[in-house]
Amino acid sequence: MTERREIDGSRLGWSIVITRMSHLFLRTLRDDPADAEVPSHKLLVRAGYVRRVAPGVYSWLPLGLRVLKRVEDVVRDEMNAIGAQEISLPALLPRDPYEVTGRWNEYGDALFRLQDRKGADMLLGPTHEELFAQLVKGEYSSYKDLPVILYQIQTKYRDEERPRAGILRGREFVMKDSYSFDLDEDGLKSAYHAHREAYQRIFARLLVRYVIVAATSGAMGGSASEEFLAESDIGEDTYVRCPESGYAANVEAVVTPAPEALPVDGLPAAQVHETGSTPTIATLVDWANATLDDPVTAADTLKNVLLKTRVPGGDWELLGVGVPGDREVDMKRLEASLEPAEVVLLDDADFAANPFLVRGYIGPPGLQAAGVRYLVDPRVVDGTTWITGADEQGKHVVGLVAGRDFTPDGTIEAAEVRDGDLSPDGQGTLVSAKGIEIGHIFQLGYKYTDAFAVDVLGENGKPNRLIQGSYGIGVSRLVAVIAEQQHDDKGLRWPAEVAPFDVHVVIANKDDAARTGAEELAADLDVAGFEVLIDDRTASPGVKFKDAELLGMPTVVVVGRGFANGVVEVRDRFTGEITEVAPDAVIGTLRAARG
């Protein structure tokens, strides 16, 4: 790929390293790969940046690896700037620390587990909270040693159920994970904010468009947490924001504003009605509007969903969830609310095993009489009146009052969030958008330092339990995100900070003088500090132009027909602008454009 060529003594005896398309391990593809759906995946494969080895497992070819390393360097640079120290922990880990914190089980199928030749259980690290807590415990013993921020840029493993879009959601991927350890919560907050600002600088340098949203902390444990979501229609994370107030949150993190409770005194008694075959909300609403005096909408009904849940290591237990009938249950919100417990919908066998559950006609009193835990949407406050199941086939109850006829065991964020819903801050309404998680910052708290008793001697002579933060950036995912946000219909477009090469010199003229001129220009660019890819192949100019657009270097310099007249073309891959300049003016032009 590279050739070293000593240039003549009139220069500095510098060693020139030019990458040549004629030798580069690269074959661009005309057709999209059959398994690719999203643009970044198609283009990264077609342009020869990555290759699939197994589901969610990819190889990085020369150009892809260069982008990945440059993204790593930006991340490293900004982490070092906040005083974080780089180390590297193994990916192959013993079971024990993850057993101590319960994550050996909590991770479920997403954890790659294996045994060594002696039968010892091991895992491939999905994230390293445990190991960093143990490491700091082993090295540090005094309050004088704190605070500390440690990070690594490392290959991680998660056995995703649905690996997706090439390197966007892989099972083997590169992540920057960092961990802060502080003496107290103020220290944690300071480390958290340092990370928040470093992440903003990183994503700004990478030209990533993103939002910061309030998040749930999932299986990580901990309290405050925010996600950095890259704006993208192909994102799997839905977030909502309130244009009026600037509030933004992951859908899982939206807290439904509860209305004021109403007085129950004077409300009419609940009445059971024969409703015939009305197993759905729609059929029930039709019946009500045909039968009752007042008009009824789905929002007046209470839909009861039956699930079973299991905490790690525990038994399955039934759970009833009541939401207003005009809203679907959002399983991701429901799961996030119950984490780390697993949760699944009841199946036929479960109903058969629990004959008191009258499918389609389940009501809160029946559930609670049977001892089933029953949680409701926060809108179901005391004094609200509902049409819901009467626990008998073909019967519903009208006028069932929360706080009088039934008392839920608590509330749960399980109902879908919709555009137009009231913002939790009360300042306006919510609109939704799609995003790709590129960063996540957590104020973990004491979950892991408690698990391993990570104490140092405090200034007062007593043990001081450390408080931990955890911060991640999906480094390999960022390569896909940049491709996704920056590409156009001709191919990839790389921001200067991460492009595999700064300049792509295309020889589009068979004339010997032009070829020699292009080689000299490439060498001059190299000496001037630009990384250069030169297309010295025998292919036609048309093929070379198409490849240059597909590969996406920010600047393409074409040495073509105009060379005889003393001009070459400088093409800006982002704006499409073409400037004709003299060969010896190219460096000045590029430097001016770089600013």
Added chain:
Amino acid sequence: MTERREIDGSRLGWSIVITRMSHLFLRTLRDDPADAEVPSHKLLVRAGYVRRVAPGVYSWLPLGLRVLKRVEDVVRDEMNAIGAQEISLPALLPRDPYEVTGRWNEYGDALFRLQDRKGADMLLGPTHEELFAQLVKGEYSSYKDLPVILYQIQTKYRDEERPRAGILRGREFVMKDSYSFDLDEDGLKSAYHAHREAYQRIFARLLVRYVIVAATSGAMGGSASEEFLAESDIGEDTYVRCPESGYAANVEAVVTPAPEALPVDGLPAAQVHETGSTPTIATLVDWANATLDDPVTAADTLKNVLLKTRVPGGDWELLGVGVPGDREVDMKRLEASLEPAEVVLLDDADFAANPFLVRGYIGPPGLQAAGVRYLVDPRVVDGTTWITGADEQGKHVVGLVAGRDFTPDGTIEAAEVRDGDLSPDGQGTLVSAKGIEIGHIFQLGYKYTDAFAVDVLGENGKPNRLIQGSYGIGVSRLVAVIAEQQHDDKGLRWPAEVAPFDVHVVIANKDDAARTGAEELAADLDVAGFEVLIDDRTASPGVKFKDAELLGMPTVVVVGRGFANGVVEVRDRFTGEITEVAPDAVIGTLRAARG
């Protein structure tokens, strides 16, 4: 760890990055770790370069990671210089390619195997011949694309039976593996020699003392192969060399020079003797010298060792191996000769199951009569006469002639190699030494390209099967090897090319002026292009000097008592030499020393 400090406008507004011991994530240890036996392991742990997580699985702390990355950079630089292209393949791999080549089984327990959530078999890559062959097949289709050399610097996994000496023999380790693909054998030889020379340059830059020895190719397959062994008394690889001729070989690769065959005509007939209880060679020789006319040594007896072997996927088969009685069987040589078959010595149950084997009295005729494959040391040529077992309890045969009374099924390199043995080139005798394998280069041949039918269209219009080479360097192991070869009794000593920092500035004076002077000197060194570690702790000078010696930066600058008189000490960690210079002469002194 790092602090950025803008220095005043009289300089360049440069951003200074100095690493401070007061913030560095590092605690040096006074005592050797309990599990460490070899000096490099003890020192790398004591100096806080690495920490153990599980057997053969280590974390790299800040200083260790810096050395590792610098070793990687030297390797990368020299690989790029021979035109090799860096890519990165996954560590988590599907079973199928390794099944095709048989290595899924051949690797035995050394392979980390696991299943994903769907039950698909996967493995952690120990080396990537299969994947690179498949990759090249996928990308390249014409002879015009060749030759190509691809490499990666990657974390690899082998479930070693005896992980050892910290990072010296880990189960997770960093390796540079490269693969060449050529149209013909001449091309392969050229790629092989390019690697050989690149490796020599790499090890020279790292100041590693090493020898290149002829090697067997083990489970890799292929023909020509050489190992680079670092000279070290703690090495597990024994090699031999012939001082007269320069011949050097791994013991497994030594080919015993076979003597000329002798005429069998006229030799007396073999005679069976009652030898009483003579189950060992020593007792048999005693009997012979007491009974026979001519004096006898152990070298006149033929020792028959019984084993069973199994090719991957096959059944166990008996194997007899005959060696002169004065030599032990070297199981590593025997195993290397039979690879990829497994081999174990017979146990009591095996003898019980095969009653024709009269333990202690086994002879070639009995084995061959029972259909047992029988291989002999190359010294057992036709016409040689032996005392050996007569296949009956208490009986031996005297004057048994090879080529007359028995005909072996072939020869095998199983006997130990001893100092003083004839060199295979006939130019002198062998002496043995210990080494640590740091590199291995293989002319693989067609093993993998045949397995995956890696063809391109040849210049003649017909398919051209590619020929492959495979080349490895143990990158993380090299960190241990350098520590092992360079340390002294005070601690580590890093060659300039890989030291975590170029200069270690020790503030050994509490005076404010000295402290300020040290800080300024550190900043000046940074601006001058040196990487600087400054010991700004409040510890005593003695503690700081001890740590500086333990950590092993090549140059230590002490700002101590002399500062008031305008001098600081420049200490060379290798020679121990101390030079007193003015603070503003330090940079000139170091530049002069660097040459």
